[in-house]
Amino acid sequence: xxxxxxxxxxxxxxxxxxxxxxxxxxxxxxxxxxxxxxxxxxxxxxxxxxxxxxxxxxxxxxxxxxxxxxxxxxxxxxxxxxxxxxxxxxxxxxxxxxxxxxxxxxxxxxxxxxxxxxxxxxxxx
Amino acid sequence: xxxxxxxxxxxxxxxxxxxxxxxxxxxxxxxxxxxxxxxxxxxxxxxxxxxxxxxxxxxxxxxxxxxxxxxxxxxxxxxxxxxxxxxxxxxxxxxxxxxxxxxxxxxxxxxxxxxxxxxxxxxxx
DNA sequence: GTTACTGTATTAACAGAGTTGATACAGTTG
DNA sequence: CAACTGTATCAACTCTGTTAATACAGTAAC
Numbered sequence: 001x002x003x004x005x006x007x008x009x010x011x012x013x014x015x016x017x018x019x020x021x022x023x024x025x026x027x028x029x030x031x032x033x034x035x036x037x038x039x040x041x042x043x044x045x046x047x048x049x050x051x052x053x054x055x056x057x058x059x060x061x062x063x064x065x066x067x068x069x070x071x072x073x074x075x076x077x078x079x080x081x082x083x084x085x086x087x088x089x090x091x092x093x094x095x096x097x098x099x100x101x102x103x104x105x106x107x108x109x110x111x112x113x114x115x116x117x118x119x120x121x122x123x124x125x
Numbered sequence: 126x127x128x129x130x131x132x133x134x135x136x137x138x139x140x141x142x143x144x145x146x147x148x149x150x151x152x153x154x155x156x157x158x159x160x161x162x163x164x165x166x167x168x169x170x171x172x173x174x175x176x177x178x179x180x181x182x183x184x185x186x187x188x189x190x191x192x193x194x195x196x197x198x199x200x201x202x203x204x205x206x207x208x209x210x211x212x213x214x215x216x217x218x219x220x221x222x223x224x225x226x227x228x229x230x231x232x233x234x235x236x237x238x239x240x241x242x243x244x245x246x247x248x249x250x
Numbered sequence: 251g252t253t254a255c256t257g258t259a260t261t262a263a264c265a266g267a268g269t270t271g272a273t274a275c276a277g278t279t280g
Numbered sequence: 281c282a283a284c285t286g287t288a289t290c291a292a293c294t295c296t297g298t299t300a301a302t303a304c305a306g307t308a309a310c
Contacts, residue, residue: 011297022220025227037256048299053258069257070306085228089221094238095147096218101244102150103210113219114235119226136269162285173271178286194286195278 001036004045012047016055024064024075027120031077035065038073126161129170137172141180149189149200152243156202160190163198 004015023029035041038056042049056073059065063085067073097110129140148154160166163181167174181198184190188210192198222235 093221
């Protein structure tokens with residue numbers, strides 16, 4: 001279900017985190033989907049369950065999933081109106097955008113990139 | 126010239142790095158401007174010259190400035206056509222953009238934010 | 251209840267990266 | 281030479297990342 005690149009120097013838990021975030025944001029994992037158990041995924045990726053647990057914990061802190069002891073971890077529903085998340089991400093986004101323009105990237109390239117993006121449909125409706 | 130927030134948990138050299146990057150990207154520091162010497166700034170900020178030197182070194186790696194032993198560090202010229210920088214930043218930018226849309230931010234908000242940005246004029250022309 | 255799953259918490263241990271500091275070295279300028 | 285510049289090296293320390301071994305508690309099915 002999950003696969004990590006071998007040549008990545010980033011911490012393992014961050015790679016797991018980024019991968020799930022990518023799957024959730026892209027719509028590949030819909031609201032309510034069950035994530036693999038920490039022990040199952042740890043075995044599959046030959047790493048310690050604690051490492052997976054940490055990735056899930058951070059994923060939960062960011063609001064992408066929630067965990068229920070005894071049941072498992074699941075993708076969150078209703079991503080709308082999360083002001084804090086938006087504010088955090090937007091600040092980074094603005095900084096990055098300005099840097100890209102500084103490096104000579106054309107505004108229109110950014111604009112068309114935004115326009116071409118598919119907005120994931122709210123699965124709660 | 127430079128001021129750091131006290132309550133920041135990030136490494137000192139990263140704070141110095143981010144601050145100069147901000148000044149350069151915003152156009153406050155133009156091409157050819159001389160950055161304060163590592164010792165001068167270190168004294169002013171009451172930190173080790175090595176910490177400043179490290180910030181300058183990374184700034185140089187990213188292409189924002191260049192250093193000449195015996196003379197000083199200066200803001201780089203000609204930020205155009207730096208494919209590598211663009212590619213690195215663009216990847217992060219795309220990821221962030223998708224996350225923002227996931228959290229319910231409207232496309233139009235991103236589009237207008239881009240449109241309102243001032244593109245720093247190329248000082249080499 | 252028992253069994254077998256779930257996530258979570260705690261503690262320890264270790265390797266490695268991050269961070270700072272002191273110092274010395276080398277180039278530039280006047 | 282004197283006074284400045286950036287750079288290199290080394291040591292010391294802190295912090296992070298990672299694994300490991302447990303233990304605890306909630307859930308589901310029998």
